[in-house]
Amino acid sequence: xxxxxxxxxxxxxxxxxxxxxxTSVTDVVETNALEKDRVTPVVRxxxxxxxxxxxxTLSGSIVFVVMALIGGFxxxxxxxxxxxxxxxxxxxxxxxxxxxxxxxxxxxLPYTVSIALVxxxxxxxxxxxxxxxITEYAPRRLRRFLTATIDLLAAVPSLIYGLWGLFYLxxxxxxxxKWLADNLGFIPFFKVNEDFGTSLGVFPSSTFVAGVIVSxxxxxxxxxxxxxxxGQAPPGEREGAMALxxxxxxxxxxxxxxxxxxxxxxxxxxxxxxxxxxTIAVTLIISPSFDAKWSIVEQGSNSIAALIxxxxxxxxxxxxxxxxxxxLALFVITLIVNTAASSVVNRSRSGSATEI
Amino acid sequence: MAxxxxxxxxxxxxxxxxxxxxxxxxIDVTVMIGSAISSFALTQLLYETFLPxxxxxxxxxxxxxxxxxxxWIAVRELRGTVRAKDHLARVVVxxxxxxxxxxxxxxxxxxxxKGYHALRPQFFTQDQRYVGALSDATEGGGSHxxxxxxxxxxxxxxxxxPLGITTAVYLNEVKGRLAKPLRTVVDAMSAVPSIVAxxxxxxxxxxALGNQQTGLAGSLALSVLFLPTVTRTAEVVLRLVPGGLRExxxxxxxxxxxxxxxxxxxxxxxxxxxxxxLGVARxxxxxxxxxxxxxGAFIMNWNPLSGKQDSLPFFVFRLIRFPQESQIARxxxxxxxxxxxxxxxxxxxxxxxxxxxxxxxxxxxxxxQRKGLA
Numbered sequence: 058x059x060x061x062x063x064x065x066x067x068x069x070x071x072x073x074x075x076x077x078x079x080t081s082v083t084d085v086v087e088t089n090a091l092e093k094d095r096v097t098p099v100v101r102x103x104x105x106x107x108x109x110x111x112x113x114t115l116s117g118s119i120v121f122v123v124m125a126l127i128g129g130f131x132x133x134x135x136x137x138x139x140x141x142x143x144x145x146x147x148x149x150x151x152x153x154x155x156x157x158x159x160x161x162x163x164x165x166l167p168y169t170v171s172i173a174l175v176x177x178x179x180x181x182x183x184x185x186x187x188x189x190x191i192t193e194y195a196p197r198r199l200r201r202f203l204t205a206t207i208d209l210l211a212a213v214p215s216l217i218y219g220l221w222g223l224f225y226l227x228x229x230x231x232x233x234x235k236w237l238a239d240n241l242g243f244i245p246f247f248k249v250n251e252d253f254g255t256s257l258g259v260f261p262s263s264t265f266v267a268g269v270i271v272s273x274x275x276x277x278x279x280x281x282x283x284x285x286x287x288g289q290a291p292p293g294e295r296e297g298a299m300a301l302x303x304x305x306x307x308x309x310x311x312x313x314x315x316x317x318x319x320x321x322x323x324x325x326x327x328x329x330x331x332x333x334x335x336t337i338a339v340t341l342i343i344s345p346s347f348d349a350k351w352s353i354v355e356q357g358s359n360s361i362a363a364l365i366x367x368x369x370x371x372x373x374x375x376x377x378x379x380x381x382x383x384x385l386a387l388f389v390i391t392l393i394v395n396t397a398a399s400s401v402v403n404r405s406r407s408g409s410a411t412e413i
Numbered sequence: 414m415a416x417x418x419x420x421x422x423x424x425x426x427x428x429x430x431x432x433x434x435x436x437x438x439x440i441d442v443t444v445m446i447g448s449a450i451s452s453f454a455l456t457q458l459l460y461e462t463f464l465p466x467x468x469x470x471x472x473x474x475x476x477x478x479x480x481x482x483x484x485w486i487a488v489r490e491l492r493g494t495v496r497a498k499d500h501l502a503r504v505v506v507x508x509x510x511x512x513x514x515x516x517x518x519x520x521x522x523x524x525x526x527k528g529y530h531a532l533r534p535q536f537f538t539q540d541q542r543y544v545g546a547l548s549d550a551t552e553g554g555g556s557h558x559x560x561x562x563x564x565x566x567x568x569x570x571x572x573x574x575p576l577g578i579t580t581a582v583y584l585n586e587v588k589g590r591l592a593k594p595l596r597t598v599v600d601a602m603s604a605v606p607s608i609v610a611x612x613x614x615x616x617x618x619x620x621a622l623g624n625q626q627t628g629l630a631g632s633l634a635l636s637v638l639f640l641p642t643v644t645r646t647a648e649v650v651l652r653l654v655p656g657g658l659r660e661x662x663x664x665x666x667x668x669x670x671x672x673x674x675x676x677x678x679x680x681x682x683x684x685x686x687x688x689x690x691l692g693v694a695r696x697x698x699x700x701x702x703x704x705x706x707x708x709g710a711f712i713m714n715w716n717p718l719s720g721k722q723d724s725l726p727f728f729v730f731r732l733i734r735f736p737q738e739s740q741i742a743r744x745x746x747x748x749x750x751x752x753x754x755x756x757x758x759x760x761x762x763x764x765x766x767x768x769x770x771x772x773x774x775x776x777x778x779x780x781x782q783r784k785g786l787a
Contacts, residue, residue, distance in 0.1 A: 106670050120644070126617060190506045213520065217751065337701050387608075391606055396597065
């Protein structure tokens with residue numbers, strides 16, 4: 058039965074002693090054998106195949122090596138600065154490693170996180186709406202067009218987003234900042250320092266403006282993840298909801314959104330990872346500030362990535378080491394956020410594949 | 414598939430009232446137009462007259478909120494709460510989706526409007542050698558930056574594309590023991606911030622190995638970002654190859670290598686090309702890693718292996734922060750060229766990606782004809 062003419066694959070039948078985890082071929086059951094007498098094909102590969110598998114495995118392991126090297130080199134270069142600052146790296150808000158002064162990420166990190174949160178606050182509802190539109194509402198032709206447009210949005214360089222945000226959006230956006238400060242100033246996020254009054258001059262280069270620009274870059278990432286997960290909502294339950302007289306919104310609320318919840322969470326977290334690491338657009342927009350503050354509409358903000366981009370060219374050896382340490386912190390944070398996100402997305406994908 | 418099924422079924426129902434799921438009825442249109450007009454009037458009254466507010470953005474926000482409220486009330490009066498909720502959700506989803514598209518249109522138009530003044534043929538042929546602080550924006554060009562970008566992205570793809578596709582083959586064809594952790598690591602790698610990739614190459618290639626800032630260093634940093642993009646998209650493409658093709662090849666006595674090289678990869682070729690082009694489109698605009706690695710230059714440097722080089726995004730990033738108007742105009746021209754490059758790459762990728770695996774191009778047809786097969 059298993060006499061193969063192939064020179065490379067020779068199949069022998071033997072009792073199942075140990076399943077060979079390498080073979081992708083499913084177990085073969087002899088027709089008259091009992092269940093416990095299942096047989097496993099044993100694959101003997103020719104030389105070419107062994108080389109092929111070795112090469113593929115090698116290139117796969119290069120990814121592991123590169124990731125380890127990134128962490129390793131940042132740590133190796135940053136350890137001097139970390140030794141110098143000790144725990145101050147987390148508690149200190151100033152950044153003056155070149156003059157022998159103290160430095161730390163206590164101001165830069167909260168700014169980074171708040172830019173990312175502003176971005177997510179705007180991007181998540183829009184992404185959910187866009188993803189729902191593509192999967193549920195859009196006419197067929199529009200759907201293809203929209204999918205392509207969202208992909209294109211992801212491909213537009215962040216530099217161009219930054220330039221557009223700086224020259225076009227910011228002058229228009231600060232009127233909204235002023236409105237927020239004037240009317241919702243009792244909320245600490247929208248409060249501005251009264252000494253300056255609320256003239257338009259105090260609103261550019263703020264966390265809010267940077268967050269809005271970053272949200273534009275996050276939208277395509279969130280949308281594509283959510284679209285994929287929404288599209289996998291089980292058709293049986295959709296049609297069931299329809300047959301029971303549900304409206305389209307009813308289907309969305311009771312079938313698509315519950316099944317897509319993992320996708321919404323995971324997509325948002327992927328967006329968060331991207332927003333935390335966004336460099337150029339933030340660098341162009343913000344004016345660096347090293348005093349953490351609650352207000353998001355007032356001038357002055359910062360981010361780890363922008364700090365590296367701005368300080369890099371003017372840093373001495375200690376300064377570079379400190380920047381490496383900051384880069385390591387950013388690397389670790391995005392790694393954690395992203396790994397959590399992909400595990401959420403993957404779990405929701407496998408869960409939503411169940412059919413009724 | 415499921416959607417066509419549903420639509421056909423819906424029309425086959427023979428009740429008094431036909432159930433239509435996707436169509437827009439005339440009463441909806443009437444309600445929408447009516448509520449748009451009345452909310453506009455109300456906004457005009459409230460926003461301009463009674464409230465001490467100003468600004469176009471606030472006006473639109475108030476208008477939209479009033480529009481939602483009025484159309485909700487109108488639909489509820491006409492057709493009940495359930496329909497009104499459905500209607501409201503539809504309006505919100507439509508407007509959310511258009512909100513995602515509007516910036517793209519604005520960005521493209523704005524960059525064209527800012528950049529075309531200084532776009533002359535010599536932008537592609539000259540560098541900034543004879544450009545002074547007071548030169549006009551139309552003098553000199555960005556050829557050194559364009560050449561730099563092409564070389565850096567070219568080298569990066571030479572490194573990342575074979576590696577990425579082989580990794581995808583490992584994930585999807587070899588399916589070795591490492592496949593599961595590898596997939597997680599590739600996902601994690603695609604989230605590495607671009608500035609961190611630049612820092613890594615600066616630490617490893619320039620500080621530790623004692624190299625200078627060169628175009629090659631830039632392309633190494635780019636390939637760190639390129640590799641996971643290619644791997645992920647290529648893996649998706651390989652997954653689309655039907656398993657029956659693989660099994661047929663193996664059943665005919667093909668080795669695993671032959672199955673991959675003669676069946677799986679050719680079948681998914683157009684998808685792989687799309688994956689690569691999309692990756693290039695994304696990497697070509699990366700600025701942050703290049704700030705740390707290529708050094709930047711104002712004159713042409715043909716050699717990516719030695720000396721500082723420029724790149725188009727870095728060129729734009731530096732010039733935009735100059736105080737002179739002419740430098741800023743040059744930066745916008747650079748941004749326009751960059752955007753056109755990305756758009757062209759994207760359109761090419763879409764055109765290739767739209768073809769199925771059974772597509773026979775002109776060259777392939779000619780080759781088949783020569784063999785007497787077609």
